[in-house]
Amino acid sequence: MRQRHIAALLLLLLTASTLYAAPRRDFATQYRPERRIAVDTRREGDSLRVYLRFPNRSLLRRGFPLHVVGWADFDARKPLWRDTVRQLARRLRSDGDAARVSFTLPLSRLRNGAVLSMAIGPAEEAASGDAAWLRLTPDYLTRNFILTDSVGQPLLRRYLQAREVFGVAAYGPDQELSAYRYPLSSLAAAPPMSGPGALGPQPRTLSAQDSARFRADQLLRLPAGLYLLRVGTGPRAGLLVEENQFPALTTADELIAPLIYVTTSAERQKLFDAPEPKKAVDLFWLGVANNSQPAARLLIRTFYGRVAEASQLFSAHKAGWLTDRGMLYLVLGPPESVSRVGAEERWVYRGDAQRGGTFIFRAKPSTFAPNNYELVRRPEYESLWYAAVEQWRKGRTAPPGR
Template identity: 40%
Template sequence: MSFNFLQMRQFPIAYFILVLLVSACGQPNNTSRQIQPVVTTAYTAQQRTPEIVMQPEFYATQDSLHFFLRFEDIQQAVEVAKSAAMLTFDVRSGQAERDPLLFQDSVILGKKLTDAEGQLYVQIALEKQYIKEPNVLHVRLWQKQGTQDQLGMKQKVALKVAMLRKNYLLTFAKDGKPVFKPYIRSTDKLQVRRFSESTDTMQIHRFASDFATALPPMSAKQPAALPKKVALDTLFAATNDTLQFSEEGLYVLAPGSGFSKAILVKAAAYPQLTTSKEMLEPLIYLTTSAERQKLLQATNTKKAIDEFWLGISENKAQARELIREFYLRVEAANRLYTSHKPGWATDQGMIYIIFGKPANISYAGANTTWVYRQSETSPNMRFVFTKKEDNFTENNYELVRRREYEESWYNTVAKWRAGITNL
């Protein structure tokens, strides 16, 4: 039985006569039929605010920990490789800027590594002595702004002794670049690169990825602990073997080793959504139980989705704008918050889709706090996510749910359903 995200509330929305979007006219039902991805580069480049993120990957040698840092703008508003000027990084004995400084350095990005997509790759190394708790790597990327440099993004990486036991990299077979993200596509071919003399084969477990979708932020029911799953398959990979995970699911490399790596394997277009079934699933955050039941039982899923959006819009133009904004956020959530399940289905993904990018993010121990500034007359809204340790992923953050989120949640969902996209 699914939680009703919109229960006990009436929305101030006028429903209009339902008409089909042009793309749905006369199409037979097929929930896996390929449709055009929602994202359009021309739109994002002209109208969206840059959102630069960093994905780290690493391997250890005898005396150092080597980092590969990948930077991209998930909103596709700027080419990071062209705008980046310098990378500064330091190691501190904690998350705060005021914590004691242990080491610092910088990289002038004339020696950067880029690719055809305009993404930026930087390599740095830290001596073994700094890799221990509670030390944290603080990274800042500076961008060119006229004759001056301005801060483009900053991010932190917790340093743990266990990282020194990771002597391998999972790379793409076609170009040797590390697999930075916690997901790959079922068409990708990979290799394991070793940075030690070990000739041991690597064990890989495949699990079903049928984890529950995030509960609403005001839910009195806290999410259950991740269930203990039995591996569906066990694979073995030697150094430089070419791997391809054709079956979708959650793959865990080197399980139980202290440096395991979890990869969610999805269809060929992920993180984009290209089928009616994929576009239906995230609508759980905007729909009532009755609406979801109607969508699930529809004989033509694509037509039913179009009718839902048209039903909460004044016209086709507004419906197209709502669809574009909503699924751009879903794709961004997939890029940013994929863990043991798709990013849109995580607690962080849910909040990002409905409320957008937070105005401020702060860190304290295992907690990450997102702050949203609602208005001059309303207090700031804060969502606190706690990092959960599990056997699958390092990217599992659970929202601390509170009843007082109820009004803000329903009001924001009501804005979506009223056709307001500038949230």
């Protein structure tokens, strides 16, 4: 009998521990635009309002609440606290195929550097890498405004098209908005095996080109540039404003620029100098595809689709495809698995012996890019990188993630 009691107690302890001691989380979903839950916040007095956008209503589990969990870090095994959002059905708003919801949390429960996870479904889903995850940086804890579209819907992104109509929804009435414009960067990331200084000397600071003031409640249009926005005397936040249909690519120059990762400078210059650069780009891909038009169309769709997705995911201080994570996403595809430990993020590509590997990124936040990560470059990445580039050069796209 005593052995039965001991066995039952052990089973109870094991069951309870599985709710908290989750296995190593895989955050690869955070880099799948069709599944990634967008998050933003606004400080409202002694509360923090959290905004979520689910890309597809199929991600909403009917009959389940929205679970919110606080963690010490991304790899924590036990939560600091758990909560649920009440009256979820009343809060949910349709947005085409997507859905939105917002709710508030008391600031007394939140601390700088901690992490939130959120999901609609069974409690364990909020502890998985598929949930919405957010590091509570000073930007997210103190910023007293969010960006909205022309009808007041939260944008939940830090980039705009030039002259796109948008608004700034500030907490509190009669607020003044200050906008400081800085030059855009077109500097692409250095290859993964590059040594220090591969990109040459970089300025430590940027000087504002101009500034303007507006009412925080008026609709705005801004010319292209990198901006810092500030409402009243609150904290500043970065905003990227790009030309044309960003993140889509529409001009010849926009189509040629990302080829920097898979072509030589002479090849790109030949495309720029062509009488009809767009036609020259098509002919370039047709040549890569051994004159097979279906294969060329697939290459174009895959390559430029990844450019646009990288810009959706990683744009901040510059277009997302120019960043370290954007470079790998474009050439190697979405990572097959992602782990986060402290200030590090590891991307794993399994592939074969030539194309498999693990890349390590380290957090390097800034005012313009609070979620920026830089790749830890290593000479041993050279063979993996050139093998991936060769796949593009031979008309065989690098294998995508899961």
